[in-house]
Amino acid sequence: MPTYIKSVTFDCADALVVARFWAAALGGELDEDATAGKAYVEAPGWGGPALWFRKVPEPRTAKLRMHFDLRAPDGIEAEVARLEALGATVFARHEGLVVMQDPEGHEFCVED
Structure with a gap:
């Protein structure tokens, strides 16, 4: 039987800040025991x-x-605006995608 990806781990200065952003961005559940030292977001x-x-x-x-790479269900610009409101910033714009950074600078892309 092949293996599968159980989780993806991010190194951070403040785990709670970054976990809150990704929980809101992806619609996941932030663990109630999350702290600035460690946090867990259950995938939706x-x-x-x-x-x-x-x-x-x-x-x-x-x-x-x-x-x-995040798919923008309501279009790239609407998703970029939503993610900016959650604390992300635009890093670069290219045709068909926008490179963004989460609150601690981890890069990700938003595309159609």
Whole structure:
């Protein structure tokens, strides 16, 4: 039997801030025991990977080599505006996608 992705883990300065953003962005459930040191977001629906966030002492020093690509159900601009209201920022715009950063600078893309 093949393996599957149980969770994706993010290193953060404040796990709670980043976990709150991703819970709101993806419609997931933030664990009630979440703290600035560690936080868990249950994926919406059944079977998707959960998201773990853990505080680490060192800052990020380079671009991540993996990122999320989010599909914008109501169009790119509407989704970008929604994510900005949650605390994300636009990093770059390209034809057909927008590169954004979560509150701690983790990059992700929004596309049709």
